[in-house]
Amino acid sequence: MSVLRVNGLRMWLPGTARPVLDGVELSVGEGETVALVGESGSGKSLTSRAVLGLLPDGASVEGGVEVAGQDVLALAPSRLRELRRRTVAMIFQDPRAGINPLRRIGDFLVEGRPGSQDRARELVAAVGLEARVLRQYPHQLSGGMLQRVMIAGALMGDPKLLLCDEPTTALDVTTQAEIVALLAEVRRRYGTGLLFVTHDLELAAAIADRVYVMYAGRIAESGPAATLFTRPRHPYTAALLAATPRVETRQARLATIPGQPPDLRTELTGCAFAPRCPRATPQCHDDPPEPLVYGEGIVACHHSIPGGERA
Amino acid sequence: MLEVDGLSKSYGSVRAVRDVSFTLAAGGSLGVVGESGSGKTTTARIILGLERPDAGSVTVDGHDRSLRLGSVRRPDHSERRPDRSERRPDRSERRPDRSVRRRGRAERLRLARAVQIVFQDPFLSLDPRLSARTVLRETLKLHFPDLDHARRIAELLDQVGLGEREADALPRHLSGGQRQRVAIARALAVEPSVLVLDEAVAALDVCVQAQILNLLADLRERTGTAFLFITHDLGVVSQVTDHLVVMRQGEVVERGTTAEVLADPRHAYTRLLLASVPRPPG
Numbered sequence: 315m316s317v318l319r320v321n322g323l324r325m326w327l328p329g330t331a332r333p334v335l336d337g338v339e340l341s342v343g344e345g346e347t348v349a350l351v352g353e354s355g356s357g358k359s360l361t362s363r364a365v366l367g368l369l370p371d372g373a374s375v376e377g378g379v380e381v382a383g384q385d386v387l388a389l390a391p392s393r394l395r396e397l398r399r400r401t402v403a404m405i406f407q408d409p410r411a412g413i414n415p416l417r418r419i420g421d422f423l424v425e426g427r428p429g430s431q432d433r434a435r436e437l438v439a440a441v442g443l444e445a446r447v448l449r450q451y452p453h454q455l456s457g458g459m460l461q462r463v464m465i466a467g468a469l470m471g472d473p474k475l476l477l478c479d480e481p482t483t484a485l486d487v488t489t490q491a492e493i494v495a496l497l498a499e500v501r502r503r504y505g506t507g508l509l510f511v512t513h514d515l516e517l518a519a520a521i522a523d524r525v526y527v528m529y530a531g532r533i534a535e536s537g538p539a540a541t542l543f544t545r546p547r548h549p550y551t552a553a554l555l556a557a558t559p560r561v562e563t564r565q566a567r568l569a570t571i572p573g574q575p576p577d578l579r580t581e582l583t584g585c586a587f588a589p590r591c592p593r594a595t596p597q598c599h600d601d602p603p604e605p606l607v608y609g610e611g612i613v614a615c616h617h618s619i620p621g622g623e624r625a
Numbered sequence: 626m627l628e629v630d631g632l633s634k635s636y637g638s639v640r641a642v643r644d645v646s647f648t649l650a651a652g653g654s655l656g657v658v659g660e661s662g663s664g665k666t667t668t669a670r671i672i673l674g675l676e677r678p679d680a681g682s683v684t685v686d687g688h689d690r691s692l693r694l695g696s697v698r699r700p701d702h703s704e705r706r707p708d709r710s711e712r713r714p715d716r717s718e719r720r721p722d723r724s725v726r727r728r729g730r731a732e733r734l735r736l737a738r739a740v741q742i743v744f745q746d747p748f749l750s751l752d753p754r755l756s757a758r759t760v761l762r763e764t765l766k767l768h769f770p771d772l773d774h775a776r777r778i779a780e781l782l783d784q785v786g787l788g789e790r791e792a793d794a795l796p797r798h799l800s801g802g803q804r805q806r807v808a809i810a811r812a813l814a815v816e817p818s819v820l821v822l823d824e825a826v827a828a829l830d831v832c833v834q835a836q837i838l839n840l841l842a843d844l845r846e847r848t849g850t851a852f853l854f855i856t857h858d859l860g861v862v863s864q865v866t867d868h869l870v871v872m873r874q875g876e877v878v879e880r881g882t883t884a885e886v887l888a889d890p891r892h893a894y895t896r897l898l899l900a901s902v903p904r905p906p907g
């Protein structure tokens with residue numbers, strides 16, 4: 315059973331020439347951890363916010379978003395609120411943007427959940443914070459501490475699906491490791507499904523069962539975490555891996571991809587990655603590639619890397 | 626270039642920073658790593674003059690920056706979240722103390738731009754009413770009134786990989802990584818002697834991140850800009866810094882060249898940091 319099913323999601327924003335999300339297909343099973351990675355501005359946050367029924371002003375959408383069997387895009391506002399309170403929760407990229415600076419942490423956690431003080435205390439301890447933070451205000455906490463508070467807040471309603479938009483970006487690696495372990499425990503204990511948006515490919519490989527790679531509003535490639543990063547098929551995935559800085563080796567210059575992602579104000583005729591792709595042929599500029607199933611993965615590329623060795 | 630000497634800062638019973646010292650030479654690159662809450666951001670805020678240390682001093686280009694704080698003391702709770710206008714790069718201009726005023730406008734501006742910072746949450750440091758282009762234009766007008774602004778703006782936008790659409794969009798219409806790049810472009814616009822990056826590249830995808838790290842390496846070589854990288858990403862640290870400081874509970878627990886510290890960590894906490902780098906199972 316899937317806790318999340320995104321079917322052919324398209325989203326248009328005002329003043330753009332092409333959909334900002336262009337046929338996104340994605341699912342998260344019960345207790346499964348799925349990572350969504352990809353270029354900055356490719357639509358990862360818009361996708362995860364759409365799962366909560368949060369759309370930018372003036373956006374129009376097509377396609378389906380089903381959370382635990384309910385069509386989010388068709389829910390009445392009251393049902394949507396209920397869904398957000400119980401079934402699905404989200405941890406945002408900017409912890410400070412998601413919290414009222416004038417309320418104490420303790421009040422923030424129990425907001426809308428009368429009688430949940432004990433649970434709040436338990437979760438604050440579970441995310442590795444001292445009880446004193448319950449009496450503190452957001453500005454008194456460091457970025458990493460505040461993100462732990464947000465995670466505790468997200469767990470207050472025992473959600474079936476937890477959306478994490480770069481939850482560990484602001485955390486040091488040891489805290490990150492603790493939070494990741496905490497999320498794994500949550501998933502084991504409650505069967506929570508996790509959609510994890512991240513830039514960190516190593517992290518994605520370490521925690522996810524499956525990974526989706528997004529480029530310009532489309533899914534370029536998806537597959538099991540165990541093989542996707544060792545044998546990427548899409549040239550974009552291979553380029554991402556090549557650009558990752560490593561602790562062990564220092565390069566004079568980091569590998570980058572020449573050029574920039576396509577502007578939202580231009581239409582796309584073929585593959586979105588074609589202008590920057592070392593493998594592109596004229597066909598790539600004219601026909602958008604259809605997703606092809608291979609083994610347990612899917613790749614949308616006319617010239618995917620055979621056997622998936624690195625480009 | 627930058628000299629930090631014996632900084633300490635407490636909030637009530639929390640000793641956020643304890644006797645922290647380090648130096649950063651012109652064209653140098655220093656990494657600061659450490660656990661969450663270890664005092665990295667507080668140190669950066671003191672360097673920027675956004676926070677007053679209980680003890681210690683910060684010297685930039687031979688000028689003692691603590692002078693710039695003057696006698697204005699804000700109530701404690703507002704220190705961590707200054708209002709938006711104060712986070713603009715020209716903030717020191719509006720609250721000059723006497724010693725600074727005597728130095729004249731040009732000198733004041735030079736000091737104001739000597740150190741720039743890019744914070745970990747750009748959402749709060751960007752003015753929500755201004756597009757990237759407007760921010761850059763205003764910044765350049767203030768610091769370099771005689772420059773060809775349109776050309777420099779185009780150059781900056783290109784360097785951080787922002788397109789025409791993003792250049793004219795308001796912050797709330799941008800993705801997290803795009804906002805972060807606006808903040809980086811704004812800091813680069815004033816050509817600081819020292820640029821402090823507080824988890825500033827963490828929210829960028831690896832390609833854009835690589836592009837920006839390469840750009841910073843070029844700047845360092847070409848202009849002698851010095852960098853202070855506060856980051857948890859040991860991959861980034863190993864790529865772009867020469868020296869490394871490891872902080873824990875407000876204190877520096879280890880320091881040395883980056884290569885040495887990463888290859889042969891002495892302190893148990895540094896070893897733990899290295900062991901925590903996420904690696905795929907098996």
Ligand SMILES: Nc1ncnc2c1ncn2[C@@H]1O[C@H](COP(=O)(O)OP(=O)(O)OP(=O)(O)O)[C@@H](O)[C@H]1O
Nearest residue numbers: 354355356357358359360370798799800801802803
């Ligand atoms: N409210 C909005 N109005 C108009 N455009 C928007 C809005 N929100 C996002 N966009 C644009 O839509 C695109 C996708 O944004 P999104 O935030 O989903 O990117 P992302 O993949 O999360 O990127 P990042 O990794 O940088 O956070 C970007 O080009 C962004 O500029």
Ligand SMILES: Nc1ncnc2c1ncn2[C@@H]1O[C@H](COP(=O)(O)OP(=O)(O)OP(=O)(O)O)[C@@H](O)[C@H]1O
Nearest residue numbers: 454456457458636641661662663664665666667705
């Ligand atoms: N205005 C404040 N009032 C009270 N305590 C504060 C204030 N600002 C910071 N602190 C405390 O000082 C300590 C250091 O915080 P700081 O933000 O410098 O940490 P950091 O190393 O940047 O952590 P992170 O990696 O999580 O960003 C923390 O314990 C924090 O709670």
Ligand SMILES: [Mg+2]
Nearest residue numbers: 358359800801
């Ligand atoms: Mg995002």
Ligand SMILES: [Mg+2]
Nearest residue numbers: 456457665666
């Ligand atoms: Mg910090």
